[in-house]
Amino acid sequence: MEPENRISNKALTVWKISGLIGCSITWVIGIALLVLTIVFNWSYWMIGVLIIFSIIQAYLTIFLMPGVKWKRWRYEVRNTEIDIQSGIFVIKRTLIPMIRVQHVETKQGPLLRKHDLASVEISTAATMHVIPALDLDEADELRRYISRMASVEEEDV
Amino acid sequence: MSEPKRLHPIAVVLNILKSIKELVVPFVLVVIIPGRNEGIPGWIQPLVITVIVLFLIVLAFVQWFRFTYRIEDGEFRIESGVIVRKKRYIKLDRIHSIDISEGIIQRLFQLVKVNIETAGGAQADAVLSAISKSDAERINALINAEKNLKANDSVGKVKDEWDSGEEVVSASAVYEQTLPQLIFMAATSGAVGVFLSGAIAFILQFDEIIPFDRIFKNYEDFLGMGTVILTSFAIMGLLAVYALATLSMVMKYASFTVLKTEEELIISRGLLEKRQLTIPVQKIQGIRIVENWVRRPLGFSTVYLEYAGGSVEDKESLTIMLFPFIKKKHLHEKLGGILPAYQTITEMTPIPKRAISRYILRKMIYIIPIIVVLSWFFRPWGFLSLLLLPLGLFWAYMQYKDAGWSVDGDLLLLSSHLFSKQTLIMQRSRIQSISYKKSWFQSRKELATMSASIKSGVRSRVGLVVDVEEKDCRTIESWYLPKKTVDSQ
Known part of the structure; x- marks a missing residue:
């Protein structure tokens, strides 16, 4: 019995783009290193290592991981608890009772905003849990629902 | 005012x-x-x-x-x-x-x-x-x-x-540390490690200033003294550091007393520098029992309070000892006097036998490369590193043996061993969230890593047990969830 809701499938695009951004940083470093290597006549093994690294990075962060991550990501918000499943190689399942929730917020970076997505951050006294990349309306609805459910029962930390 | x-x-x-x-x-x-x-x-x-x-x-x-x-x-x-x-x-x-x-x-x-x-x-x-x-x-x-x-x-x-x-306030001392306890506690505290690294750093920093030359006339003299004298010098130095470390612990934890009022625990300690902590009982999130490898064979342990409070600026307010040194078999009774809510049988469900190979494997993954590298480059002395093998096995076995969990009424107990055995006891109503995760290798063996978080200090304390039976994770999960789950949405 896995949690039933998936996150928005636009998350795939967002994760691929952010993977691309990460890779391009590696490329910029690589180009800078190449220039330095030529100018100062360093040995070329560093460039070799960096090229191999960037190929692996590109494959993992752009092609492999977003898909696996999306498939794993599930959540379910019930009356009394929030159930989250995430992970790529290690599957993690987290349970947060509603009465432990202290506050909920939705967050939107530039990348998420462009795709009308938002992530929901659920904080307890000791931990924070994020549901990334939900459709904006869904995220807002979820935030309202959780904060309403959480305020039903008040208990001390 | x-x-x-x-x-x-x-x-x-x-x-x-x-x-x-x-x-x-x-x-x-x-x-x-x-x-x-x-x-x-x-x-x-x-x-x-x-x-x-x-x-x-x-x-x-x-x-x-x-x-x-x-x-x-x-x-x-x-x-x-x-x-x-x-x-x-x-x-x-x-x-x-x-x-x-x-x-x-x-x-x-x-x-x-x-x-x-x-x-x-x-x-x-x-x-x-x-x-x-x-x-x-x-x-x-x-x-x-x-x-x-x-x-x-x-x-x-x-x-x-x-x-x-x-x-x-009507308060009565519920726990007072006796002098022999204090001395034993200081002697087995492991503070010597901190002191030793401090001393080495100090000598390295100031070796230009300390007039070693004048002390030993010259280097040849020093070496001429022979191995026996050098070794005894080293041992004496170590003993001195050890004595110093023990003394500092004695001063820090002298006259350790726990008082209990209706709603607060008042913990006071210290010889030269006195310290008194007042902890509202309702802010206590859990207790943590630590048995290090020196105290454990003697049957002693240290009990810490996990408490939602304290401040970052004052590091000592973040780790609070309830009993610095207590015989494990007296713990149950002593706890009853102070925090009856945390009184529990410390008998736990062990993790399954099939987990032991994973515990050993996790050690071998880095011990074997170390041995290979050392034996290859530093022959013949590098072969001594083979001793790491039985040590690693022993360590893995201890970690396996000390891992376990138990649920007793409203209490969850998670026990694990990194360097010392650590048992975290939490009340259900204080656990902020629980989770379990399993890697591909774990799920093949139907094992999972169980964790539960409570608030402690300004952050959180996470109890973690690796390779618990997956069924048991479900048991803990259903124990944790509010009972009215059935009629959800």
Whole structure:
């Protein structure tokens, strides 16, 4: 019995783009290193290592991981608890009772905003849990629902 | 107390000492390590140091002058700051507890240091570094009065308590550490490790200054003394460090007492520097029992309190010992007197046998490469590293044996072993969230890593058990969830 809701499938695009951004940083470093290597006549093994690294990075962060991550990501918000499943190689399942929730917020970076997505951050006294990349309306609805459910029962930390 | 008050002038000295303490590291880095600089006149260095010291003194004085505190409109108000003026207003009913401690300087002048703690978190707390005891008591009384006011919601009644000052607390010592316990505790504390690394760092830093040459005339003499004498020197040095470390622990934890009032635990300790912590029982999130490898065979353990409070600035308020040194078989009974809610059988469900290969594998993954590298490059002495193998196996076996969990009424107990055995006991209502995760290898064996988080200090404490039976994770999960889950959505 896995949690039933998936996150928005636009998350795939967002994760691929952010993977691309990460890779391009590696490329910029690589180009800078190449220039330095030529100018100062360093040995070329560093460039070799960096090229191999960037190929692996590109494959993992752009092609492999977003898909696996999306498939794993599930959540379910019930009356009394929030159930989250995430992970790529290690599957993690987290349970947060509603009465432990202290506050909920939705967050939107530039990348998420462009795709009308938002992530929901659920904080307890000791931990924070994020549901990334939900459709904006869904995220807002979820935030309202959780904060309403959480305020039903008040208990001390 | 609505008129602003200053701290006792001795706070100037405390300020100076504090800034010197903060400056020691940069001072060592800048002045001592580079050694003598050629080209700079000899008088420059003393001049710079004098200027810095003068500056510190003036700064400390101005800091003291600008620091005022008062209680006004139900708020504790502190104004401070030399260049940036800070005003810190804390609502009295937001104050959790007041810690009173006395350092050596405070004791000389019959003063106390007061730490005012609010709920752990972003808000910084207030520290009054030197005020008179009577002032501290008045503040305490005012805060308690304010709290009672909030609690009772009756306005008139509290006015009388205002003047009566001290609140009458009926407290009885529930735990007192005896002298032999204290000495044993200090001797097995492992503080020697911290001291030893400190001592080595110190010698490395100052080997230019300490006149080793003069002590040993010259290097040849030193070597000429022979291995026996050198070894005994080393052993004596180690013993001295060990004695020093033990002594410092004795001073720190001397006359350790736990008092219990209706709603609070009052823990006091210290010989030269006295410290008193007041902990509201309702803020306690769990307890942690630690058995290190020296104490364990003797049947002793240390019990810590996990408590939602304390402040980042004051590191000692974050790890609180309840029993520094207690025989494990007395624990049950002692706990009953202080925190009956945490009284539990410490018998636990072990993790399944098939997990042991994973525990061993996890050690071997890095031990074998180390052995290979050492044996290859440092023959023949590198072969000694083969000794790591049985050590690693033993360690893995201990970790396997100490891992386990149990559920007893409202309590969850998670036990694991990293360097020492650590048992976390939590109340269901204090657990903020639980989770379990499984890697591909784990799910093949139907195992999972179980964890539960509680609030502790300003962050959280996570209890974690690796390779629990997956079914057991489900059991813990259904124990944890509120019972009305069935009729969800």
